[in-house]
Amino acid sequence: MSIVGAIGAWFTDPASWTGPSGIPTRLLQHVGISAVSLLIAIAIAMPAGLWIGHTRRGVRLAIALANLGRAVPSLAAIGIVVPLTAMLDPELGFKVYPTVIAMVLLAIPPILVNSYVGVAGVDADLVESARGMGLREGQILATVEVPLALPAIVAGLRSATVQVIATATLGAIYGLGALGSFIVEGAAQFRGEGKLFGGVVLVALLALVAEGSMALAQRRLTSPGLRLGSR
Amino acid sequence: MIDWAWLGDHLGAIAERAGQHLWLTAIALAVGFALSFLLALWSLRRPRVYFVVSGLAGILYTIPSYAMFAAFVAITGLSIFTAEIPLVLYTFVIFIRNIVVGLEAVPADVIEAADAMGLTARQRLVRVEIPLAVPLVIAGLRLAGVSTIGLVTITSILGDSFGGLGFFIRERPFFATEVLVGAVGSIALALTADAAFAALQRRLTPWTATRTPIWVDPREALPLGGPG
Numbered sequence: 001m002s003i004v005g006a007i008g009a010w011f012t013d014p015a016s017w018t019g020p021s022g023i024p025t026r027l028l029q030h031v032g033i034s035a036v037s038l039l040i041a042i043a044i045a046m047p048a049g050l051w052i053g054h055t056r057r058g059v060r061l062a063i064a065l066a067n068l069g070r071a072v073p074s075l076a077a078i079g080i081v082v083p084l085t086a087m088l089d090p091e092l093g094f095k096v097y098p099t100v101i102a103m104v105l106l107a108i109p110p111i112l113v114n115s116y117v118g119v120a121g122v123d124a125d126l127v128e129s130a131r132g133m134g135l136r137e138g139q140i141l142a143t144v145e146v147p148l149a150l151p152a153i154v155a156g157l158r159s160a161t162v163q164v165i166a167t168a169t170l171g172a173i174y175g176l177g178a179l180g181s182f183i184v185e186g187a188a189q190f191r192g193e194g195k196l197f198g199g200v201v202l203v204a205l206l207a208l209v210a211e212g213s214m215a216l217a218q219r220r221l222t223s224p225g226l227r228l229g230s231r
Numbered sequence: 232m233i234d235w236a237w238l239g240d241h242l243g244a245i246a247e248r249a250g251q252h253l254w255l256t257a258i259a260l261a262v263g264f265a266l267s268f269l270l271a272l273w274s275l276r277r278p279r280v281y282f283v284v285s286g287l288a289g290i291l292y293t294i295p296s297y298a299m300f301a302a303f304v305a306i307t308g309l310s311i312f313t314a315e316i317p318l319v320l321y322t323f324v325i326f327i328r329n330i331v332v333g334l335e336a337v338p339a340d341v342i343e344a345a346d347a348m349g350l351t352a353r354q355r356l357v358r359v360e361i362p363l364a365v366p367l368v369i370a371g372l373r374l375a376g377v378s379t380i381g382l383v384t385i386t387s388i389l390g391d392s393f394g395g396l397g398f399f400i401r402e403r404p405f406f407a408t409e410v411l412v413g414a415v416g417s418i419a420l421a422l423t424a425d426a427a428f429a430a431l432q433r434r435l436t437p438w439t440a441t442r443t444p445i446w447v448d449p450r451e452a453l454p455l456g457g458p459g
Contacts, residue, residue, distance in 0.1 A: 049236070070378075073381030073397070074381070075385055076381075077414075078299040078417075079414055083404075084403065103408055161294055165295060169298055170296070197305065199301075208290065211293045
């Protein structure tokens, strides 16, 4: 039970909670960098996914992109960027840019595909009757398709969130900072178990809380008539 | 840009790492599938058990892989178990769900017909239910295969004896040729494994000549992304 003791000691040590490498700072870094990457990915992927779902154009491209995106390991996504960005800026081009670029790139496929699948799955009769009622294409998308596709869209955001938080953790290997740094430092230092496992606990908690709240949002946003139990 | 001389000198090492990559993946898939199959049979038609088992598997799948591997270093040292235990744990969510959904999607009248023909529950499972579940089970293999090949790269944090092609991504981060070999190599492995499992599915179940994209799960969108 010495590991539990070591974790407890690390969490109760005031030094763990202060300064630029304290828990609050690194938690904020992790959340901030994840949120920024997600927002960039949403801005790129969601309009594209909705458009593909509505027009059914570019479906093959979306599927190919999703398959490729799934096949790219996050470590490969970070690593492949390092030699390029490090030439531009030896400091940030190694520590920050590669991980953030990888986070954005890896978050795009799940958001894009789920937006597309959600919109494409809307009953064609509904879209047709909306068109018959005189709604413009943009209105059909906004008032009929998106509300019905919302559960799928949020499911995509949920996958992307988990992926982004995991990739930010991995970025610590390259010196990104954030919560993964506790694991890197704990592993490197003598009797660092408390710090290492403290980092593991924090990272796992953050991922679970994010996942849980997205799952909750997904349920809330699902129209009652569409919920599983009612079918 | 690309150092062809380095590439030529290291073809043997690259092949060796690719072999290691596949080997680490194969162990994880085999063990993960066997354990998932047992857990799936146990959860079958027991909604509460399924809820707990798939819930726990889902929680494990949410934990970032770097944290998971690092945690096992402190428990099982720098051994093969430290690489394989997380890899196996991460396959659970995909395998268990696809096996259970696949088996439960067998139409009720098919089961009734099997019962009426006098098949025992075991015969029915082996001769009727499992064959009909094959497409979804292989869809699970495709997803788990691709995800495991990606995760194997992260075992490179356990030292030079692990990592498969991921070793090349991390050995010299600024040497573009070597990083590219690791990154493109592991992507190529993943795409090849995916295509191979898809071909296997067409061989085993030629009647499902479907073009449905594999992530369209009958219940909810399958996990794209994942622990990284």
